[in-house]
Amino acid sequence: MDFNISKEHEMCKKVYRDFAEKEVEPIASEIDENCEFPYENIKKMAKADMLGIPFPQKYGGAGSDTLNYVFAIEELSKSCATHGVILSAHTSLGADPIYKYGTEEQKEKYLKPLATGEKLGAFALTEPNAGTDAAGIKTTAVLKDGQYILNGNKIFITNAGAADIFIIHAMTDKSKGTRGISSFIVEADTPGFSLGKKENKMGINASDTRELIFQNCKIPAENLLGKEGMGFKIAMGTLDGGRIGIAAQALGIAQRALDETVQYTQEREQFGRPIAKFQGLQWEIAEMATKVEAARNLVYKAAKTKDEGKRFSKEAAMAKYYASEIASEVANKAVQLHGGYGYIKDYPVERLMRDAKITEIYEGTTEVQKMVIAGSLLN
């Protein structure tokens, strides 16, 4: 497949790589260890117009496309998967639904500051009893005197402690199941909206993941996104795009794990020669490289399909399913081929292996991706 990677893509990719090497790589291990959100780097990314890559310039974006955005996440994730997911959750989940479903007023007020990076975005669907099964949402939104009153809890929300603007999904009509879900734009400082404690995770530790708590949180009626009852459609449409971002994150992790292994096995000597001279290892590396390349093709294809304005649910699901699975597999192999050193935090493969796992879980588990893929094939 011809991905038609243009000169401008190439140049942007160079900027992302340069930024990742100089700003992200030096702090990646430390922010993982200290679970520290990289505020300074997010500001620097905003200055270089990296926080609204696929959105039109009239809404504060860079005026580029999904493929370019994928390059950014891939390059950042090679150095630190947390930077990758912050950018992905902000762009695909926080800003994109406003771009796709928002009114001109909402775009002016909320998309612009998100796309310029003045503000950070987040998205909340998951609840203690509703993740994959969205109909189980218990958070409610009741319209009264020109305001929606929100009550309920959201959990595992990426960027929660750092975001300024949230896309919240709540039930406006419980009797209609998923058709009773609506989406809202909620500002972080709205009274009645508070944050729970930061989750202590296995990986992507610098990402700020928290519970959101709504207690009689009143928001203006005009902050309804789309129409009442459209929430499920908005959430699913948004997650389709988000999956491309997570697939790109997984790809970055996998590529880095491969690169580290290629380097290490040529340096590490056992039995009087570099371990890369052993055919058993060569075959492992060949398999890893082939899988990474296959994932890259799926991820870029999903991005191109979206950029061409075609339906891309299946492509995004395939990319996310495959790239996340091989990210875990390749990172796991990378640790194995590093031997004892791979288990030590001084080597990046240890972090890569922990960070890879979440890509199989969030924004739709592997099992959900398979449901989406099968659903698009079977009637």
Next chain:
Amino acid sequence: MKIVVCVKQVPDTNEVKIDEKKGTLIREGVPSIINPEDKIAIEEAVRLKEEFGGEVTVISMGPPQAKDALVEAYAMGADKAILLSDKAFAGSDTWATAYTLSQAIKETGQFDLIFCGRQAIDGDTAQVGPQVAENLSIPQITYVKGVDIEDDEIIAKRQLEDGYSVIKTKLPALLTVIDGLNEPRYPSIKRIIDAYNKEDTIQTWTVEDFEVDKDKLGLDASPTQVYDTFVPTRDHEPEILEGDVEEKVEKLIKKLKEEKVV
């Protein structure tokens, strides 16, 4: 304030290899970058524009692929970028390069400041900046590590080996800048997209587009003669002296005496 910046696209010498037989650089597969000190020049110009208003024009002389360097300069905040590209310019040494750049600068009209990097990492001559200043008959301050503007004067810190001097001069002037003056920003993704999609962001000028004396261009007009280039060879193995400081000094003096250095 109208500012002109002269930049050069160079091979990334961190990744360059040398053809030992010919004594030349192997350019194939080596990434091209904006000369690092020229990037500092662009950054300083853009900062001054942000502070005082005005316009930054970046000029480079080079083959068509040097356009990439100008795209990057534009994405860092330059308003205009001009590539001087013509077969007539090929093979220019610093004298011919400085003449060509000076003529192009004249063509762009009035200017208050010209920034150049101190020297390019591929040639290390540090001649083009000063030559441009001479061609344009304006004051020059080289090795600049600090810039202040007061009314129509510039006050620059000029780095010396053991300190710095502070030099004041009237504008217009030319400054060559060194590492440490600032930290160049990352190019804006939005401006990269603009550079490729908006018209006239990067202009290309041939010999027909500005006033030049064709006898002063390119290889034939270059007085520099290269007799030989070679890769320095190492005929001594390095030796590390062991012991505490006093022992090491003693050993060093003994060595120096043996070699008849002292």
